[in-house]
Amino acid sequence: MKRRGFTTVELLVVLVMAGIVAASIGGVLRRQQRFFANAASLVERRVSLRDATGILPAEMRTLSPPSGDVIAFSDSSLEIRATIGAAVACDTLANGAGLDLVPVRATRSNQLTAFSTTPQAGDIALVLDAGATSAATDDAWVELPIDGVASLTTACAASPFIDPVADASAARLRLRLASGSRLPPTVGPGALVHVLRRVRYRLYRTSTSDWYLGYSEWDGAGYTVVQPVSGPFAPYSRRVGSSGLMLRYLDDVDVPVTLLVDAPRIARIEVVARTEVGRGLSASQAIVDSQTVAVRVRNR
Amino acid sequence: MTQLRAAVHARAGFALPAAIMALVLLSALVAGALFVSTEELRAGRADLADQRALAAAELALERAIVTWDTQRNTQLVVGGVVVLERTTSPGGDRVDVLATRTQRNTLWLTARATSAGDGRRTPARHTVSAALRFAEPTVPVTAALTAGGKVIVDNGTVDASGPGVPGPSSLICPDAAPPVAAGILLPDTTLACGATCTGAAPAGVYGTPPVAAATTLTSDSALSLALAKRATVVLPGGEVVARPSTANGACNVVDPVNWGSPAGGACADHYPIVRVTGDVTLGPGSVGQGVLLVEGSVRFGAGAHFDGVVVATNDIEVVGADARITGVAHARDRDGAGASRVADGGVIRFDACTAQRAVLGGARLERALGRWWAELR
Numbered sequence: 098m099k100r101r102g103f104t105t106v107e108l109l110v111v112l113v114m115a116g117i118v119a120a121s122i123g124g125v126l127r128r129q130q131r132f133f134a135n136a137a138s139l140v141e142r143r144v145s146l147r148d149a150t151g152i153l154p155a156e157m158r159t160l161s162p163p164s165g166d167v168i169a170f171s172d173s174s175l176e177i178r179a180t181i182g183a184a185v186a187c188d189t190l191a192n193g194a195g196l197d198l199v200p201v202r203a204t205r206s207n208q209l210t211a212f213s214t215t216p217q218a219g220d221i222a223l224v225l226d227a228g229a230t231s232a233a234t235d236d237a238w239v240e241l242p243i244d245g246v247a248s249l250t251t252a253c254a255a256s257p258f259i260d261p262v263a264d265a266s267a268a269r270l271r272l273r274l275a276s277g278s279r280l281p282p283t284v285g286p287g288a289l290v291h292v293l294r295r296v297r298y299r300l301y302r303t304s305t306s307d308w309y310l311g312y313s314e315w316d317g318a319g320y321t322v323v324q325p326v327s328g329p330f331a332p333y334s335r336r337v338g339s340s341g342l343m344l345r346y347l348d349d350v351d352v353p354v355t356l357l358v359d360a361p362r363i364a365r366i367e368v369v370a371r372t373e374v375g376r377g378l379s380a381s382q383a384i385v386d387s388q389t390v391a392v393r394v395r396n397r
Numbered sequence: 398m399t400q401l402r403a404a405v406h407a408r409a410g411f412a413l414p415a416a417i418m419a420l421v422l423l424s425a426l427v428a429g430a431l432f433v434s435t436e437e438l439r440a441g442r443a444d445l446a447d448q449r450a451l452a453a454a455e456l457a458l459e460r461a462i463v464t465w466d467t468q469r470n471t472q473l474v475v476g477g478v479v480v481l482e483r484t485t486s487p488g489g490d491r492v493d494v495l496a497t498r499t500q501r502n503t504l505w506l507t508a509r510a511t512s513a514g515d516g517r518r519t520p521a522r523h524t525v526s527a528a529l530r531f532a533e534p535t536v537p538v539t540a541a542l543t544a545g546g547k548v549i550v551d552n553g554t555v556d557a558s559g560p561g562v563p564g565p566s567s568l569i570c571p572d573a574a575p576p577v578a579a580g581i582l583l584p585d586t587t588l589a590c591g592a593t594c595t596g597a598a599p600a601g602v603y604g605t606p607p608v609a610a611a612t613t614l615t616s617d618s619a620l621s622l623a624l625a626k627r628a629t630v631v632l633p634g635g636e637v638v639a640r641p642s643t644a645n646g647a648c649n650v651v652d653p654v655n656w657g658s659p660a661g662g663a664c665a666d667h668y669p670i671v672r673v674t675g676d677v678t679l680g681p682g683s684v685g686q687g688v689l690l691v692e693g694s695v696r697f698g699a700g701a702h703f704d705g706v707v708v709a710t711n712d713i714e715v716v717g718a719d720a721r722i723t724g725v726a727h728a729r730d731r732d733g734a735g736a737s738r739v740a741d742g743g744v745i746r747f748d749a750c751t752a753q754r755a756v757l758g759g760a761r762l763e764r765a766l767g768r769w770w771a772e773l774r
Contacts, residue, residue, distance in 0.1 A: 118411070140436045145435070155772065208507050209505060231757070232533065233532050235764045256476070258499075287475060
């Protein structure tokens with residue numbers, strides 16, 4: 098019986114065609130893989146962008162530039178006195194040595210105390226001193242350095258801001274002031290308190306050569322080691338439209354503020370965060386994505 | 398049969414697998430694109446909800462400040478909480494605004510907004526707070542009657558000898574002891590006269606001392622200007638009979654001749670700052686409280702009562718049976734002619750608490766100096 102077979106030419110043609118098809122499929126698969134990797138990376142980077150444009154505005158909104166909250170600034174860094182909490186004092190210590198604060202979870206229906214992080218030595222208590230008269234002219238926010246913080250349950254027993262039964266075990270923060278700093282005699286229970294901490298945000302290069310938004314805070318003696326809070330971003334550049342983080346400071350009439358001496362005039366801050374994703378989805382170019390947010394400072 | 402098999406064999410090839418492969422690849426591409434866009438949509442919705450919650454909280458806070466009811470100035474005790482707004486939109490967004498009085502002159506406002514309108518499981522939430530104070534005009538409380546010119550007390554009473562009617566709560570008058578005050582304070586003690594001017598303190602004037610001289614009178618134009626700017630009621634002058642009035646069971650604060658009710662009732666905490674742009678006479682039975690600024694002269698007729706602060710750029714006359722001012726009175730004597738008169742049973746009775754209550758009751762809310770806003774996180 099004669100068996101049918103393929104000629105060499107047929108085999109060669111088939112092999113070539115199969116090779117072309119396999120190469121095409123391989124190419125498509127590679128592109129597909131890159132597409133997915135880049136898409137996932139893009140999503141991650143956009144999360145980073147959102148982080149940056151979420152974290153910074155939250156800090157910037159509560160700034161009071163005329164009160165000296167902006168310590169230093171540049172196009173990629175910002176050193177400020179950030180408000181880490183606000184509270185109502187339920188009592189003052191003897192000789193004005195400190196304050197007890199209404200508990201964070203007091204059961205009275207209004208929230209009188211809230212902290213994003215627990216106060217610590219080195220922070221600053223700003224206390225509203227309503228003055229000796231009922232007029233607003235003698236009001237002042239008094240700046241007092243905090244020397245220590247304790248948590249108590251025994252303070253403010255008779256305070257009108259605390260329910261004696263329901264709040265009996267609620268922790269009250271006690272802010273002890275640094276020696277030499279005393280509350281004015283006109284500050285009493287019910288005084289409004291803001292707690293500030295010196296913090297620094299900047300675009301910095303990590304050991305892996307990636308660029309991150311870094312955060313460090315003042316612990317009373319110096320700034321802590323920079324921690325990455327968001328990134329990676331595009332590298333720093335002075336060129337407009339290319340840096341990983343670009344900060345612009347504007348006054349009431351949108352005139353840029355560039356000198357520290359003019360910092361009290363800052364009314365608005367623009368934040369542009371920019372990121373790059375390797376080779377793009379089209380495999381021919383890097384994808385650059387950015388997010389811009391403008392923040393109006395509230396305490397002016 | 399053989400032909401059929403041959404036909405089947407003839408259909409074998411890679412078109413079908415290739416098509417399937419292509420479909421798989423295409424599906425993967427679409428899935429990838431969907432993944433990216435879904436993530437973007439989710440993140441975008443989260444951003445939107447976050448911004449909406451923040452904007453709603455800030456708007457509610459501003460609205461609460463602007464629409465603050467000054468009757469609460471004297472109603473709300475230290476530590477007291479009042480709900481100013483509690484609304485839920487059909488989309489599920491919610492706003493709560495609460496106020497707590499923290500001291501006599503300070504108020505803590507919080508506005509919490511949650512936004513879940515897009516069906517998110519965890520709604521976006523923002524709580525913002527405002528440190529506010531009651532902005533009161535500074536009214537000197539040093540004498541029953543402070544005058545820039547001649548004062549005649551003839552069968553009337555100017556009494557600063559005692560606390561008068563004590564303030565009902567320590568919120569308004571935290572000092573237990575009433576301040577020492579003169580009966581009449583004017584540039585020259587000889588300007589205080591009885592039926593005739595003898596140079597001695599007239600009968601019916603009591604205080605520490607009954608009559609005192611002050612080279613710098615505090616009933617100056619700055620006080621008038623400060624009060625004029627804060628006026629809540631402006632009237633042209635003429636004869637006015639003020640009386641409390643209500644609408645739907647509540648004090649009718651938009652009634653220009655409702656100047657509150659010292660005797661209590663629905664208008665007990667209504668303390669308007671009334672500016673009258675000419676001479677005015679308060680007719681018999683006229684009753685009011687608060688701050689009365691008269692750009693001219695004011696005459697209290699028989700039976701007219703006013704509790705609080707009366708400031709006239711010219712003269713004050715309290716003449717007639719039971720005509721009475723309780724608090725403090727300032728007559729600037731702008732024209733340098735005529736005289737302020739307390740006569741025929743009229744009384745000016747010094748009461749620091751009543752004056753302070755009137756000033757606080759008419760105070761408006763202001764943001765605390767420099768640093769009023771905070772986000773509670």
